[in-house]
Amino acid sequence: METLLTPALKEIAIDAVIGVIKLAVIFNVLLLVFSLMTYIERRILGFMQFRRGPNRTGPWGILQPAADGIKLFFKEELMPEGANKFLFFAAPVVAIITAYVSLAVVPYGGPLVLPFYGPVSLFGRPINIQIADLDVGILFIFAITALGVYSIVFAGYASNNKYALIGGLRSSAQMFSYELALGMSWVSVIMAAGSFRLNDIVAAAERMNPWMWLLIQFPAFVIYMIAACAEVNRTPFDLPEGETELVAGFHVEYSSMKFALMQMAEYINMMTVCALASNMFLGGWLSPLPGVIPNSPLWFFAKMGLLLFVFIWLRATVPRFRYDQLMNFGWKRLIPAAAIWVVLFSGLTAVFGEKKTPPSTVAIIAPAAGQVSR
Amino acid sequence: MPSMQALERDQALTKPAYRILSEKFGEKVSRVTEYRGDLAITVDRAAWKEAARTLRDHPELDYKLFLDLCGVDYLNDESRPDRFEVALHLYSVTHKHHIRLKTAVPEKNPTCDSLTDIYKGANWFEREAFDLYGIAFLGHPNLTRILTHDDFVGHAMRKDFPTGKRFVSKKPKEWLLHVPKGSEHLVLNVGPSHPAMHGTFRVQVLLDGETIRDAAAEIGYLHRNFEKMAEERTYWQIIPYTDRLNYCSAFINGHGWALAVEKLLGVAAPARAEAIRVILSEFSRIMDHLVCISTNVVDLGAITPFFVVFRAREEIYDLLDSVCGARLTVSYVRIGGVAQDVPDDFDARCRKTLGWIREVADQMENLLTRNKIFADRFKDVGVMSKEDALSYGWVGPCLRGSGVGYDIRKDHPYSGYDQYDFDVPVGTVGDCYDRYLVRVEEIKQSARIIEQALAKLPKGDFITHDRKVALPPKSEVYSNIESLMNHFKLVYDGILAEPGEVYGYCEGANGELGYYIVSEGKKYPTRVKVRPPCYNIYQAYPEMIKGTMIADAVAMIGGLNVVAGELDR
The missing domain is CATH 1.10.287 (Helix Hairpins)
Structure with missing residues (x-):
């Protein structure tokens, strides 16, 4: 034995x-x-x-x-009078835990290869730059980020502050609405790769050519980026915080490290959605010129950085939506667009097969999806 | 009072307002005067309300635009049987005419009919007259203090109220709204300290989800009683105080004050001074509009336009600095001219600044005008109908946004505005987007005016030679005794205006900025009433936001350009 x-x-x-x-x-x-x-x-x-x-x-x-x-x-830790102590403490904890846990399944690069050294192995095993390679990686992230909304709701509810309460309410409605579109935008990627595992998706992109992959998945990519922006409460979807409307929204009563944790969770969520996007749509650590420049985790970080830059750029450019406009956009534009894209893509996949999707169909699909989203 | 003589009857009958009122009310129209072009009609208290209604509704008169209502205390005037007077200023947009309607109110029974159901804008003005003079307006829906707090004892503007007397407020006013019992709506205090409140004022809203069901505003946090201070200052000592009214465009306030006092005195500033005033006024207007638009969009969450336009504002401040040594509170204007001549490089500096303004105005427009989210947030939000805008007494870009093309620079040109070619933009819908577009266009038109004024900036004096108004130059003061005495008398006694009253006005950045000055021939004015444009404008705000969402309320307030210094005075 x-x-x-x-x-x-x-x-x-x-x-x-x-x-x-x-x-x-x-x-x-x-x-x-x-x-x-x-x-x-x-x-x-x-x-x-x-x-x-x-x-x-x-x-x-x-x-x-x-x-x-x-x-x-x-800084001094402040707790507002009449606050629900347990939930007030729980909110930043939930926020930071969900933020970090969802990053655990994101692959940052393929097998670790050091320059002048070659593939790294530990105890005779190749090292993948990823903490946990789950078979259902995407679903796991989806599940965990959905939990993240609790932190905002807790914070809004527990603070005993009306602005925080409104922020929390806004946030729960917003995240719930945009999660649908977010989830649906993944379907075509999963279908094309035939797997929930993020490594498989990158591998599928590599088989096809990352540029081609992006071209085919472009409508999904756009939907994903919009929904993700709403998920992480960035301008123009920063209604839960709404500096000038709700002062600071759900975290108005937070100070010191609790505030820092909330902020940290927000930024890490932002990194998570960008990391996911670069894995799913932009080919992760694959080089943009396959065969010419080697693949490297640096590519992954470059792509992620590019997307993060887009978020920052957006913040500097556009004003914020109004609550009903946000809901209209989410339910009447984004979700139908995502649904149509899913149906279209599955139809095309059924007809042409996984690897045979001709590029010319993209030219038909993309304007059609654009029409819907308008 | 020689010059304030009542008009003879046949002369008075040529005035349509007097003719119609006297036909209707007979002996109750007691007096009509015309002083420095200001028509003023005094009616008995009994006819007060109906006279105002006639002025508004009679097609030949059509005084639809409510401007101002205030109390005056004639404690020291022995010739008057009644101590107080209530003065109402109206304007007819169709006939382009101002009128002042007055009624005497005795000290024993200081009451007067309320005009709130004739002019919506009368509400806050009557509360102010009640607060500061203790004149009770019968039929007013909510006659409470407005500028001072509830712990205040007495009425601050009465002549027998000691100037230095203070009262400390012990508690905040908790409820502004009447919340029905058992209501499940959320009461939310927006302000007095809130990022979207541009200054210190407070709105209490009753929320049903995100929708505002009821709202009430509280102002007066910045009240310092400018008007009381003005009663103990000479005419030119008041100039620095005017800078603190609308501090976003401080120069225009001084300009307006100088115009009003010049009207009272019957003097005119030299052409060069007027041109300099126009240039700096227009720069101030541009600055004010830039600040208004950019802070408005900061409220919407777009921060970049704010930084874009503030570069041009900085340039304008530098220009003002080079002209008078101050940036914000310029105090550059003098009665009868300006304090000193402009520097030699004035022209070049102005043109450089204009270049900046053009650049940032373009950038701002690129960022905003065709921005879909911005347009969605602004279009059909805060719609103000023409009629309501007039009834509230809206003026300036806000009134023009609602489709009334009333611009004093065009309709009653002062300081030589008639020499310049410019257009008055007018909106069609009356929403936030229209008000935004009007402001953007006005920036361009102001730039046009500045260019023309620079091109033909006349040579000559920068202040009048009238030695009863302007100080003699220092070289003369130090070299001959007459000028020395003249200097001494002017500084010691101030400008002595003959008894009379005028309403001087100019186009402030927010609209008609009026000064109602009553002089009894003394060193100090008897009464100075500022007609602050945003007092009327902000008054409509609680009504405008009812039924809208919080985000709309925030989008609206910036576009109204409420400046606390002017609102609370």
């Missing part, structure tokens, strides 16, 4: 060790990326708005996130 168990146990132990190492590395890298994100966003906004942005802390202001972190850490 012992001899039979030992290899299995050993396998599990190795899995666990590798998992913990990856977890530590990726968690910290994400923390770093998050703090950089806040800095970069402010610099880009500054650039777009003819001002400088943070430039005093360290060279080019690069230490600004650290300064912000320290400041928030030492």
Whole structure:
């Protein structure tokens, strides 16, 4: 018995060790990326708005996130009178947990290959830059991000503040509405790849050619980006916060680290949706010139950064929707568009087969989808 | 009072307003005067309300635009049987004519009929007269204090109220709304400190979900009683205080004040001074419109236009700085001219600034005008009908947005506006989008005016030679005794206006900015009443937001351009 168990146990132990190492590395890298994100966003906004942005802390202001972190850490923790203590504490915890957990299944690159070294292996195993390679990766992310809305609802409800309450209500309605479109925009990708696993989707894109993949999935990509923008409460869908309407919306009563955690969760959610988009639609870590330039996790981060930049750009450009306009747009435009795209794509897949989708059909589908969304 | 003599009957009958009123009310129309072109009719208290109604409804008169209503305290005037007077200012857009209707109110029984069911705008003005003078308006729906708080004792503008007397408010006014018992709606206080409130004012709304069912506004957080201060200052000492009214376009306030006092004195500023005033007024107007539009869209969540336009605003501030040494509170205007001549590089600076304005106006338009989300948020939001706008006393870009092309620069040109070629944009729907478009177009038209004024900027004096109004130049003061004495007398005694009253007005950035000045021939004016454009405009706001959503309410308030300094005075 012992001899039979030992290899299995050993396998599990190795899995666990590798998992913990990856977890530590990726968690910290994400923390770093998050703090950089806040800095970069402010610099880009500054650039777009003819001002400088943070430039005093360290060279080019690069230490600004650290300064912000320290400041928030030492701020007084306030709890409003009459707040529901448990939920008030629970909200940032739920927010940050769901944000991080959903990032666990996102692949950041294929097998880890270091320059001048070659493929890296640990205990004789190739290392994938991904914490957990779930078979149902997409569904898992979908499930976890849906939980994230609880944090906002909790925060809005528990704060004993009317602005927070309205923000929380807005948010729950908004996230619920746009999750439908978000989910539907994934269907065509899943169909084309034939798998829920994100690695498989990237592999399918590689088989086809990433550019082709994007071209075919373009309507889904557009729908996804709009819905994702609403999911992470970014302008023009930042109604739950609505600075000038609801002061700060659901997190108006949060201060110190609780506030920081809420903010962090928001940015990490933003990174998650961009990471997902670059995996599903843009071919993840595949190089844009297959065969010419090697694939690399850097491509993944570049694509993700590009999408994040689009979010920042949007924030600098457009005003916010009104609540009923948001609902109209979500239910009457985006969801029908997504539904039509799903039906069209499945029909085409049935006719032409998975790998035989001719590019000319895209020319028909894309304008049609555009017509619907108008 | 020699110059305020009542008109002879046959002369008075040439005035349609007097003829029609006296036909209808006979002896109750007690007096009619015309001083410096201002027609003023005094009626008995009993005929007050109906006289106002006649002025509004008679087709030959058509005084539809409600401008101002205020109290005046003649405590020291022995010749008057009644201590108080209520003065109403109206304007007829069709006949392009201002009129002042007055009635005497005794001290013993200071009451007067309310005009709230004739002019919607009378509501807050009557509350103000009640608050500051203790004149009770019979039939007013909500006669409560408006500028001072509920713990205030007495009436601040009465002549026997000590100037320095203060009362501290112990508690906030919790309820502005009457919430029905058992109501399940949410009561939300927006303000006094809220990102969308451009200044310190408060709106209490009753929310049904996101929809506003009822709303009430509270103002007065910035009240400092400018008018009381003005009663203890000489005419030119008041100039710096006017800068604090609409501080987004401080120069225009001073310009308006100078025009009003010049009208009272019957003096005129030299052509060069007028041209300089026009140029700086138009720059201030552009600045005001830029601030209004950009802060309005910040409320909608678009932050970039704000930074775009503030570059041009910065340039205008630099220009003002180079002219008078101050940026915000310029105090550059003087009675009869301006404080000093413009610097040599004025022309070049103005043209550079105009370049900036054109650039940022284009950028702003690119960001906004055809922006789908922006248009969706603004179109058909906060629609104000022409009739309601007039009844509330809306003026300026807001009134023009509602389709009434009343612009004082065009209809009653002052400071030489008749020499310049410009257009008055008018809206069609009266929604936020129209008000936005009107402002954008006005920026361009103002730039046109500035260019023309620069091209023919006359040479000559920058202030009048009238030694009863303007100080002699320092070189003369130091070299001859007459000028020295003249200087001394002017500084010590101030400008002495003969007894009389005028309503001077100009086109402020928000609309008609009026100063009603009553002089009893003393060093200080007896009464200065500012007719603040946004007081009327903001008054309509609680009504406008009923039935709309919170987001609409936020979108509306910026476009009304309510400036607390002017609103609360």
